[in-house]
Amino acid sequence: AQSVAQPEDQVNVAEGNPLTVKCTYSVSGNPYLFWYVQYPNRGLQFLLKYITGDNLVKGSYGFEAEFNKSQTSFHLKKPSALVSDSALYFCAVRDVYSGYALNFGKGTSLLVTP
């Protein structure tokens, strides 16, 4: 089975501080991993993906993610959080058994306070 887990329902961080949203994966074969963000009353927006290559992946809005094979993790990071980063974040893995659909984690709500 291709799956991801997001161990935190909510992450709170002060504006200007670094943020990390955690994701671990369980896949057979090479993982294709994605991060999406959902703002209230909006669809999901793509942030970044890891396919192969460098373990540090840079994406939209200043976000980056670190792929760690030994720890089977793909944590989302940002050096300096903004209040506008407050949203729901989803980690996902490509499912080769379902037409390359995405298997999503449960989501982590990020709250950045001024």
Added chain:
Amino acid sequence: DADVTQTPRNRITKTGKRIMLECSQTKGHDRMYWYRQDPGLGLQLIYYSFDVKDINKGEISDGYSVSRQAQAKFSLSLESAIPNQTALYFCATSDPTSGGSNEQFFGPGTRLTVL
């Protein structure tokens, strides 16, 4: 993403009614997907389609059906709606090139309430 549109955006219906949710895309992608989002559960795959002649069930297809009328249109139907189908429904597309490494593009969602 404005390239993927969903109608209606909100719908309230009653138990037992038939309802159709529509999705259209202008991205020219062959692959289309329907997901359901429930609070605390993430998104779950209902159906997916590789082209107009290739439709496949996802993990939670019971109670749903789909129609791929054209490359650009993929509709989801609830034949007889029940309250536990109350959820946020998303349509998504992806480019089939690059072996599935491409990201998916999501519509704005349809919020469905079944009373």
